[in-house]
Amino acid sequence: MIVIVEVIIFNVLLILKVRGVVLIIFICLMRNYFQTDNRNN
Structure with missing residues (x-):
């Protein structure tokens, strides 16, 4: 469960x-x- 949260946070920061x-x-x-x-003007 903790790993999933870390992956989501990492993906959000990357985006x-x-x-x-x-x-x-x-x-x-x-x-x-x-x-x-x-x-030019």
Whole structure:
């Protein structure tokens, strides 16, 4: 029972880490996109 709980917690943390990395990459891409737009304008 304890092992199952640990696996669930590990999976949740892994999913949160993946989402965090994707979110950070998305924000960086959006910042670069807006910066290039401002430079072109």
